[in-house]
Amino acid sequence: MAARQQLTPVLRRLQLPRAAANINRTRQAALQQSLSRPVRCLSSSRPRCFHQTTAVAATAKHTSETYPDIQRDARFAQLTPEHVAYFRGLLGSESAVIDGATSSDAADDIEPFNSDWMRKYRGHCRLVLKPSSTDEVSQILRYCNDNMLAVVPQGGNTGLVGGSVPVFDEIVVNMSRMNRILEFDEVSGALVAEAGCILEVADQFLASKGYIFPLDLGAKGSCHIGGNVSTNAGGLRLLRYGSLHGTVLGLEAVLADGTVVDDLCKLRKNNTGYDLKQLFIGAEGTIGIVTKVSIQCPQRSAAQNVAFFGLESFDKVQQAFREAKSQLSEILSAFELMDEGSQALVRQVTNNKRPLESQYPFYCLIETSGSNADHDSEKLAAFLEDVMEKGIVADGTLAQDETQIKSLWAWREGITEALSHLGGTYKYDVSIPVKDLYQLVEDTRARVDEAGLLGDSDEFPVRAVVGYGHMGDANLHLNVSTRRMDPRVEKVLEPFVYEWIAERQGSISAEHGLGLMKKKFIGYSRNPTMVGLMKNIKNTFDPKGILNPYKYL
Amino acid sequence: MAARQQLTPVLRRLQLPRAAANINRTRQAALQQSLSRPVRCLSSSRPRCFHQTTAVAATAKHTSETYPDIQRDARFAQLTPEHVAYFRGLLGSESAVIDGATSSDAADDIEPFNSDWMRKYRGHCRLVLKPSSTDEVSQILRYCNDNMLAVVPQGGNTGLVGGSVPVFDEIVVNMSRMNRILEFDEVSGALVAEAGCILEVADQFLASKGYIFPLDLGAKGSCHIGGNVSTNAGGLRLLRYGSLHGTVLGLEAVLADGTVVDDLCKLRKNNTGYDLKQLFIGAEGTIGIVTKVSIQCPQRSAAQNVAFFGLESFDKVQQAFREAKSQLSEILSAFELMDEGSQALVRQVTNNKRPLESQYPFYCLIETSGSNADHDSEKLAAFLEDVMEKGIVADGTLAQDETQIKSLWAWREGITEALSHLGGTYKYDVSIPVKDLYQLVEDTRARVDEAGLLGDSDEFPVRAVVGYGHMGDANLHLNVSTRRMDPRVEKVLEPFVYEWIAERQGSISAEHGLGLMKKKFIGYSRNPTMVGLMKNIKNTFDPKGILNPYKYL
Structure with missing residues (x-):
């Protein structure tokens, strides 16, 4: 009534x-206009949602200080001038090598590659390489593998879990120079592009053809499609177009030892053996560097x-x-x-x-x-x-x-922006079966309240416990908005939230991956058998462990 | 004009x-009526399209005779009465074990499990096991692995490449008793069912809930959803709902050594490590037996x-x-x-x-x-x-x-039926970029014609070279209809067709997999690097090679 x-x-x-x-x-018309706006630069672009983080520091603290438990792996070689000389010779162009050891200017130049946009993670990297071809990526990795030099593959560096920046002195292999659109089939809708192509650039190209990229997310002005594939980005169109496991037709990747895996299929159907490309989708650069992507694009809606x-x-x-x-x-x-x-x-x-x-x-x-x-x-x-x-x-x-x-x-x-204006936020990006989706917010709120931490006045550290997200994908963002740092809050939240999710067979990382941040929590969403099999896969593809160490598994 | x-x-x-x-x-209403018809029995159901085959024999020849080059792997043990006694004790029920050695009746009973429906492949299997639970599958495989007994996982046995029947005396593990629908979430559309559930049964269940299985194919009255997943079946709805790599949410599988891999996720988003389930989709039972499937089902269209x-x-x-x-x-x-x-x-x-x-x-x-x-x-x-x-x-x-x-x-x-009425047919199920899709038919027709083999009268062995298929998926069925066996025809067709496809980066098996038939042709669609990586995967999951030997790679 x-x-x-x-x-x-x-x-x-x-x-x-x-x-x-x-x-x-x-x-x-308005949509077209908005699509033709200039591509946003790195600093102005923000992913739509991010993970748990307390108040973000103005100057980033080194990850090695934040996480003193993580030790540099002594098996990895220290970078020498000879190594740098090899890479200079290999890549030729001045701009393809940033050597932080040469001057304080160079050290400044290297900082954007050393830190994530949230300024939550910061490495000690002294060398950034920007290959312009698959062959260069292959030669870089072969050399690194032979010389036990650790590597961090990096796309647009818009990730939320510290996966795309070094922890210690890993060499950054930044893909921004491999940014060409290579091929588009106007009948089938198959697009082939290099991994460093910016998502919005690819989407604008497709718009001119009446097609659309089957993925959309807040960071599209900076993120690379290679990074999207490597992190299995979800975003706003997943409800309609499905995940990248369904839309990626093929890819090219370089393994740790420099082997090029050419699986750049442009067909929707190809049942000839294990679908190896699927392993690279969401592998966060731990088994190879994705260099090219082939993807099925739907027609753009009128x-x-x-x-x-x-x-x-x-x-x-x-x-x-x-x-x-x-x-x-x-x-x-x-x-x-x-x-x-x-x-x-x-x-x-x-x-x-x-x-x-x-x-x-x-x-x-x-x-x-x-x-x-x-x-x-x-x-x-x-x-x-x-x-x-x-x-x-x-x-x-x-x-x-x-x-x-x-x-x-x-x-x-x-x-997200409103929350960031109000202070620090504990953020959890999770997936839970739809029927229980909001219960997590209520149970968390009750728990924080019972602990006497939630209230309207300044004496309470927690301002609000709120929930929102992609209901269509059973993807919840649980946010605990705080007035100030208070160790009691984290104690009340963790491991409570992870345990709550594990009990309901949810996922502790719906769309943002593991990176450094959630490496230690994988056990809440994956059983030991699966983690063991994953480690076998890692060892098969990267036996020396040079790719994106300290993270993922 | x-x-x-x-x-x-x-x-x-x-x-x-x-x-x-x-x-x-x-x-x-008519659709509803057609959906509620009784499930077709094995013998009356036919997949919509099948592969290259010359005139089908009335009684099947043993595969070991057809392919004398394939030798039984001497590492595998011969079946003994002690083995059979173990399985009888394990599975309990009489109907769960068919032992072909006990009587001629039992030998007859075993024949449907030994041959494919085209009567093109026929093994020498003497033991069929029908487990009713994941635990039973696990114990069967552990025992087989310990005792070096080779195994063929079998679903509805509607395959087209000889993948689901034994070549020699491999034990058939038939999944038909694991046929329950376990769970359905009416809000999210996630269905969980055992691998032996018949596709049409699952779809009828979903129809009653207003949902649809995101896969449809001619054999739906007999094929199992576990078999569909294991062969990455394509079918009629792929254009709309995408491949199983996108719709399967999770699965449970048993590895060769009996290890149960529980990846039965019901979420659309779960970015916590390598997406291992993808390896089982299309693995044709070579790295494990899929026992349960979780799949995202769309709403049924009105x-x-x-x-x-x-x-x-x-x-x-x-x-x-x-x-x-x-x-x-x-x-x-x-x-x-x-x-x-x-x-x-x-x-x-x-x-x-x-x-x-x-x-x-x-x-x-x-x-x-x-x-x-x-x-x-x-x-x-x-x-x-x-x-x-x-x-x-x-x-x-x-x-x-x-x-x-x-x-x-x-x-x-x-x-397909019209062709089978007219005699033998060489059939190729292939995928080629759309622009070249039909050129293969024309080039093949010209080649057969130039060889003087194509004509309207009885003196020509070839009646017609025709093409049809799933245009929306760039999936062509090239069919060469013959009046009689003539070795010159095959010589003109092969390796011409495979080479033609390889030159255009097509797939020699669009939707039906490799099985026994295309094992030796994988090189036309996959490079040695990829085949090498696939062999590593196989060895990681099934080091003794007991699962579906002689096939796939």
Whole structure:
């Protein structure tokens, strides 16, 4: 009955524009415009969500200080001037070698390659190599393997778990010079590009052909597609286009000993032996350096719509998700979840007017993409009317143009920034079966509260425990927003959160990988048999262990 | 201009029913009915397409005679009564052990497990084991590994490359008793089932929940989902739902030494280490026996439409494919290609009236599936009008009901049967970049013709060289229809076909795997480096080589 009372005013807001087709053409134009904006530079680009971190330091502390338990592996050689001379000779170009030992300027130049963007991890690297071809990568690795020099493969360095920066004095092999788009088949949609190609560059190229890269994420202005593949990046389009394990058609990689693995298949079907490329997808550079990628790209959708609505319970969120999958089916491209706590923080920081008049415990953002704007608008309106009539959704609004689409997305995408304005945050990027997804937030909040750490005034170290994420992928971001560092908070959270996830067969890293940060926690998501098999794989591909040491396993 | 002249009569035929929604409801009912038919037994079910084979023998010849070069590996132990007694004690139930040595009846009972359905391969197996649990599989393999007994994992035995039957006296581990559906999450769509669950049973279960199995193929009444995963089956829905590498969420498998690998994840995102399950997908039972599967299932579409059209050239087929992907985009679920030669054979055998009035060099069958029947019909009609106006499609027809849908599909699905009525066939299931896809048929036809082997009268051994397949997946079935065995034909075809494919970086096995048949041809699609790495993987997982010997690599 409550829902029915809401129906009239809400449906007025939900009313479709008379000339939906025109409006959608405007949206398209705006979209095109946004796509043709200049590629963001490293410093201005931020991944959409990041992991657990307490207040980020202004100047980065060396990882070796933060983690004194990790010792440099004495088997690795120290870098000598002879090594550097070899690489200079090999790569030729001045700009391809940054040797931090030559001057203080060079040492400064090397810093961006030594630290992650969060300034949470910082290595002692003294040499950065920028190969421009697979052959150069091969020769670099062969030399390193022969001389026991440890290596860190590095893409756009936008990772969140410290996987792409050195811990000690590992040589950085940065892929930014291998950035060419090599081939595109306009009939099949297969794109072949070098690993250092920036995701947004690839996507802009595809836009000009009427195609889309089957992956989208906040760091797209800086991240490399080789890095995306190496970390099995998830992002915003996974609900629609699936994971990289399904979309990557082939790749080329160089093993630790310099062997080039040419598996650059451009076919959707190829059942001739073990699908080795799958091992490199998500291997975080520990078994080889991905040098080229072949990927299946879908046609770009002509129409895009976004709706935002409020719901009274997580049970209703699940019902709405089921209905959206059923009724919007093939056009559903995002189903995002935000709780009231996360929205209150955005409101507090931005002071923007909320999309809905009232407040609800939960909000969802639904995006559709399809080939026919009128059809999509009709489906979305029918869906919203249905879920409101059934009392699943309490209130909702439908974006009428590109500005409104962006404005609605800002309530989801602005959460990370709002949190970072307010102080430190403990962040957990996890996956849990949908039915239990939000329970983790409630149980964590109750636990922090019971410990007397959560409250509205300054005496409490924790301001809020909030949850949001990619509901469509069962991917939750649990965030504990703090006013100040307090060792009691971490003690209450860990290992509680990891144990809670392990009990429900969830994943302690949904989309960001293990890197240095979660190496020691893999046992919460993988059993000893699997970890043992993984170590066998690592030893098979990199027997001397020179690739990305101290991390992953 | 020619296309414009055609437009009027064709559009009349293409005209949509006034009450499309009702018609589509009828279609749905018919579909439901067809889905609830009893599961076909092994003998009546046929995979939709199969590999190269000359005239199939009425009684199967032993593989050891057909391939005298393959020798039994002397490292493997001979089966003894003590071994059989151990397995009887382990499995308990009488029906779980078929011991071919006990009586001639038992020897007869064992034959269906010893031969493939094409009666092309036949082993000398004397023991079939049917475990009912993962623990039993584990104990069987541990014992076999300890005692050097070779094993063939077997699902529904519907394979096409001799991968699921023994070559010599390997023990068959048949998975048919592990056939339970274990779990289904109605919110996420994650299904968990035992490996021996028949595909159609799983799909019927999902239909009752409004979901669909993301794989469909002709053998669905007999094939097991464990076998599907182990062979990375492609089938009819790949264009829409992608490969099993993207849809399988997790699996449980038993390694050669009995170790149970529990990777039965039900999450879409889990970036914690190498994605080991991917190695089992398409491994054809050579590194372990898959015992359980977890898979992401999409919502079932409410509406289905099928169109059939004629085209003047393969260039126009490619244009039509591009337009279909662009205009039908998210609702396109199949794009199948048939040449005139293949259709003439179907006409010759069935005597059915052709769907179109005139004949064309090429025909395509397009299927759409979506959540809204009216929208889909409108999109399909607009697409057809557009491609005809542009002169891409010369003529076309749109199915008006479920009967017509089936009737149009019969022109695609009936090709294999028509060919088998006419004599022997050399069949090649291959993948080639789309632009070159049909050139293989033309080049092969020219070559056979130049050799004086192709003609209309009985003096020529070859009746026709035809091509058809899953255009949407760049998957061609090249078929050479023969009147009689003639060694000159094979000599003209091989290695010509394989070399032709290798030159264009195609795959010699698009969707059916390697098995025994293509083991020796892997080098045409994979380089020595990759084959070497694959052998390392095999040795890591099955160091004694007891799993499915003589095949794959």
